[in-house]
Every structure is written in structure tokens, then in C-alpha cells.
Amino acid sequence: MKFGWILSFVACALCVGCERAEVPAYKLSAELTALAKDDYDKPDELRKQITEQLEKHCGTPLHPKLIGHPKLSAEHLVRGAAVYRERCAACHGNSGYGDGPAAKTMSPLPRDYSKGIFKFVSVVDGSKPLRDDLRRTIYNGARGTSMPAFGLLPERDLEAVVDYVLVLTHRGELESALREAAVDEEEEIDDKLAQKLADGVAKKWIVPRSKIIHPLTVEPPYTWESIEKGREAFAGANGVCFKCHDRDGSARNLLEVGKDPWGHEGRAADLTSGMFHGGATSLDIYRRIYGGVKPMPAFATGYPKDPDMLWHLVHYVQFISGARRRDVVEHSILPKVER
Ligand code: HEC
Ligand code: HEC
Structure with a gap:
């Protein structure tokens, strides 16, 4: 009896151990890693400040947050992150830089979400995509590339992973905005600036109807x-x-x-x-x-x-x-x- 209790305790501890090992923290982007003294006089300090602000606005892999959607349930995003780790991270990378362990030999490469740019969209050149555009590609896959179709995922998992892709996308966008503000415009990174830049990211993703592509004419017959x-x-x-x-x-x-x-x-x-x-x-x-x-x-x-x-x-x-x-x-x- 007592022995059984000890065993389950050990099993439990092991389990917690592997859970932790499987969920690495987000990593720094290549640009932030490469930042040197020539770019910014205290690169380490800047990396630390940016990492703190990113965590504040976008959370961690275990507790993600979606910029612009503070009311989205934590459970929904935690689910999205779990689906992502299981189904997407091998190709798209844990932090969404398109650099998962399986990515190296692929052509085209898995999408690096962090630039906030997508290919298969229903909006005009230069506009952010609709959430529905991402959902469509995830549902149907990209035929002829390594991107599989996930239409068979349960509805809740599909919706959650779409939002988690947005978490990683916005995280990448906020990171570039913070880095550019500090390095190019020599602004001090503080809570106020980070909030302003996060609001800017959210705003860009509110796509006005005028940006959606509506065909100029009705489709003529296929002759x-x-x-x-x-x-x-x-x-x-x-x-x-x-x-x-x-x-x-x-x-x-x-x-x-x-x-x-x-x-x-x-x-x-x-x-x-x-x-x-x-x-x-x-x-x-x-x-x-x-x-x-x-x-x-x-x-x-x-x-x-x-x-x-x-x-x-x-x-x-x-x-x-x-x-x-x-x-x-x-x-x-x-x-x-x-x-
Ligand atoms: C500057 C080079 C260039 C020109 C000019 C060009 N394309 Fe493309 N086209 C591409 C590239 C690159 C892709 C993207 C392939 C990818 O990454 O999926 C593409 C993709 C496409 C796709 C999407 C295919 C898919 O798999 O979904 C269509 C359709 C297409 N082109 C049609 C056209 C037509 C029609 C024209 C002329 C009006 C045209 N292209 C002119 C380079 C070009
Ligand atoms: C086996 C590798 C692989 C897996 C697994 C994978 N993807 Fe992809 N994904 C790709 C590749 C490759 C592309 C790039 C396709 C292209 O550029 O034509 C891509 C592109 C995308 C895009 C960008 C579409 C666009 O319009 O630019 C999204 C979003 C995406 N994947 C989401 C996901 C999600 C979510 C999952 C998990 C549920 C996932 N992918 C799993 C390989 C993968």
C-alpha cells in the first residue's frame, strides 16, 4: 500500500519532469540574438528588456496571450499551444520562426510567422490577412507543399491553434517593433512604449472591408x-x-x-x-x-x-x-x- 503510494509519487514527479522538458521557453529571434554593440550600446540589456515586454504582452508557451484580444479565454489559448506543440512545432518551430527540426530539407520552408506575412490570403497586397485566411490554409493545407491539411481536427482544436498561430505572429511583430524602436529610433523601452507598439500591432490586424479582394467583374463562362x-x-x-x-x-x-x-x-x-x-x-x-x-x-x-x-x-x-x-x-x- 505504502509502496504503491511511493511509486505513484515517483511516476508523478517523472511526469512533471518530462512535461517541463518538452515545453521549452520561446527563443530569441535571429535578429535579436545577432544584436551587437555596434547596433546598441547595451545589447544584453536590450535583449532582457524586450524579452520581458514580450512575456508581458504575449505570455509564455504554457500561458500564452493574444495581443488585441484580452478577453479570449486562457484555456482556449493553452489548448491552442498544446495542439501546436503536438502537430505544428516540428515544422514551424516552437517559437514560430519556421525552424522546427523537420524544416531543414523542405522546399518551400515552413512559414516563419514572426514577420506577420502570409501568402494565401483574400486581401490586397500589403494588408494583413483575415483570420479566416489562416484558418482556411490550416484546414485545407497547402497542396503540393509539406503543409498538411488539418480539417479533421476537432473544431475546438482547430480554432484554438489558429489563435495560437496569431499569438506567435503578433509576438514576432511586437519583437521587431520593439527592436526597431530601440535601435533605429533610440527610444527607451518602457511599459508605455511597449503598450503603444502592442496596440499598433493589434490595430494593423483589424482589416477594413475595403481591403478584401472582390473580383472586378463577374466570372465569364469557361470557354x-x-x-x-x-x-x-x-x-x-x-x-x-x-x-x-x-x-x-x-x-x-x-x-x-x-x-x-x-x-x-x-x-x-x-x-x-x-x-x-x-x-x-x-x-x-x-x-x-x-x-x-x-x-x-x-x-x-x-x-x-x-x-x-x-x-x-x-x-x-x-x-x-x-x-x-x-x-x-x-x-x-x-x-x-x-x-
Ligand atoms: C516575378 C515572377 C512572376 C510573375 C511575373 C508571375 N508569377 Fe505567378 N507566381 C510566382 C511565384 C514566385 C509564385 C508563388 C509560388 C509559391 O510560393 O507558392 C507564383 C504563384 C502563382 C499562382 C498560385 C499557384 C498556387 O499554387 O496556388 C498563380 C495562379 C500564378 N502565380 C499565376 C500567375 C499569372 C496568371 C501571372 C501573370 C499575370 C503570373 N503568375 C506572373 C512568380 C511569378
Ligand atoms: C510537415 C511540416 C508541416 C507541419 C506539420 C505543419 N506545417 Fe504549416 N506549413 C508548412 C510549410 C512547408 C508551409 C509553407 C507553404 C508555402 O509556402 O507554400 C506552411 C505554411 C503554413 C501557414 C502559412 C500559410 C500562408 O498563407 O502563408 C500556416 C498559417 C501554417 N502553415 C500553419 C500550420 C499549423 C497551425 C500547423 C499545425 C496544426 C502546421 N502548419 C503544421 C509545413 C508544415
Whole structure:
């Protein structure tokens, strides 16, 4: 009897031990780690101050807080953090810098949330995404990348992990804002400044309706005529898309497209693979073309004389999207494209 009690005590102590070992504290960002005396006369002091403010506004992995949502239940965020550690941290990293142990060999890399920038969104270039945009990607995954679909998670877990991604995102944004204020603007970091910057982060995420992409025109019918117009704009004499995506849309020649916002060489999408990273509906594809996917520029104002052109491009992209499977890229079914 007594022995059993001791055993369970030992088991319990062990358990608490592993729980602790499994939940590391948030780590410093690469920028904050690299901060040297040249940047700021007391880098260690600044790192300490920023870490304290981040903890105050964003909490810890065991007690997270979401900037701008003080009333969100602690239990909800604790749940989100637990789901995240179990399902996402291996790729996205415990602190959300996209540097989990499984990330190294992936292309594209898992998202580093800390910049507050996302790819598959329903808003115009430069706007923060809607919460629903993040939810959609988490629900559906990003087909053709390592990002899995989590649509089978229980509803409560899904909602909680979306909010926890926002915790990590806002934490990264607040950290940059604090660092820039101290280093670039030589401001003293105190509670007042940190509160002001945290409020600034929250404000940016209140997205006005005017930022949401609404198609300029109603989708015209999917006809050969529409596909042909799209082909011309994609790969014809005045076409632009082929410069990155290749004439046949396969991007197989790995044309240089510039760096993405995370500082890595970008890669144009293979539009013939049948797998759209950001969703395959007409509206998904329209939004990608309208708003861009860095380093792909936004084409919102690309065709002022013919606003239907964005839909023709959508139709052409949909037409070639199954090309690799249908094995027609090299064959005759595709409208003729000069090579
Ligand atoms: C096996 C690795 C892996 C796992 C596990 C994983 N992700 Fe991802 N995730 C990725 C990759 C890779 C990308 C980048 C896709 C791209 O850039 O096209 C990504 C992108 C994202 C994005 C950014 C979408 C955008 O619009 O920019 C979000 C949000 C996200 N993941 C959330 C999650 C959440 C939440 C979980 C856990 C429930 C999770 N991921 C689990 C690999 C993973
Ligand atoms: C400067 C190079 C560049 C140009 C020009 C360009 N793209 Fe892109 N495109 C990209 C990159 C890079 C991506 C993002 C791939 C990723 O990270 O998922 C992309 C992604 C896309 C996607 C999303 C695919 C998906 O998996 O969801 C579509 C659709 C697309 N491009 C269509 C077009 C069309 C149509 C045009 C011409 C109007 C065009 N692109 C012009 C570089 C470019």
C-alpha cells in the first residue's frame, strides 16, 4: 500500500519532469540574438528588456496571450499551444520562426510567422490577412507543399491553434517593433512604449472591408475563347506570366524570380502540376493573380482596359493545371504557344 503510494509519487514527479522538458521557453529571434554593440550600446540589456515586454504582452508557451484580444479565454489559448506543440512545432518551430527540426530539407520552408506575412490570403497586397485566411490554409493545407491539411481536427482544436498561430505572429511583430524602436529610433523601452507598439500591432490586424479582394467583374463562362485570351496574356507577345512560370506554365526551367519576404530565393509555381498551394477554386486563383504571391507581383491593376482579363488568366491557368497529368504539355491539345 505504502509502496504503491511511493511509486505513484515517483511516476508523478517523472511526469512533471518530462512535461517541463518538452515545453521549452520561446527563443530569441535571429535578429535579436545577432544584436551587437555596434547596433546598441547595451545589447544584453536590450535583449532582457524586450524579452520581458514580450512575456508581458504575449505570455509564455504554457500561458500564452493574444495581443488585441484580452478577453479570449486562457484555456482556449493553452489548448491552442498544446495542439501546436503536438502537430505544428516540428515544422514551424516552437517559437514560430519556421525552424522546427523537420524544416531543414523542405522546399518551400515552413512559414516563419514572426514577420506577420502570409501568402494565401483574400486581401490586397500589403494588408494583413483575415483570420479566416489562416484558418482556411490550416484546414485545407497547402497542396503540393509539406503543409498538411488539418480539417479533421476537432473544431475546438482547430480554432484554438489558429489563435495560437496569431499569438506567435503578433509576438514576432511586437519583437521587431520593439527592436526597431530601440535601435533605429533610440527610444527607451518602457511599459508605455511597449503598450503603444502592442496596440499598433493589434490595430494593423483589424482589416477594413475595403481591403478584401472582390473580383472586378463577374466570372465569364469557361470557354475556349476565354482560355485563348488568357493564353495570350500569359505567354503571348505581350504576355508577362511566362517570364517566371515558363511558356508552358511548368516553371521547370527555374527562372529567377527574386527573393521572397523571408529572404529565400523564390520559386514560381508549377501551374501544370494539378496542385494549387493556395486552393484550386476560380476565386482562389483569381485572388493569387490579383493580390500576388511574393515575389510574384499583384496584377490588380494589370489590365485596366479589360478587367475580365484576370478571369481569362484564371481559366487558362485552370486549363493547364491538369496538363502534366493529362500529358498534354508537349502535345497538341494545348492552344499553340510559340517557344
Ligand atoms: C510537415 C511540416 C508541416 C507541419 C506539420 C505543419 N506545417 Fe504549416 N506549413 C508548412 C510549410 C512547408 C508551409 C509553407 C507553404 C508555402 O509556402 O507554400 C506552411 C505554411 C503554413 C501557414 C502559412 C500559410 C500562408 O498563407 O502563408 C500556416 C498559417 C501554417 N502553415 C500553419 C500550420 C499549423 C497551425 C500547423 C499545425 C496544426 C502546421 N502548419 C503544421 C509545413 C508544415
Ligand atoms: C516575378 C515572377 C512572376 C510573375 C511575373 C508571375 N508569377 Fe505567378 N507566381 C510566382 C511565384 C514566385 C509564385 C508563388 C509560388 C509559391 O510560393 O507558392 C507564383 C504563384 C502563382 C499562382 C498560385 C499557384 C498556387 O499554387 O496556388 C498563380 C495562379 C500564378 N502565380 C499565376 C500567375 C499569372 C496568371 C501571372 C501573370 C499575370 C503570373 N503568375 C506572373 C512568380 C511569378
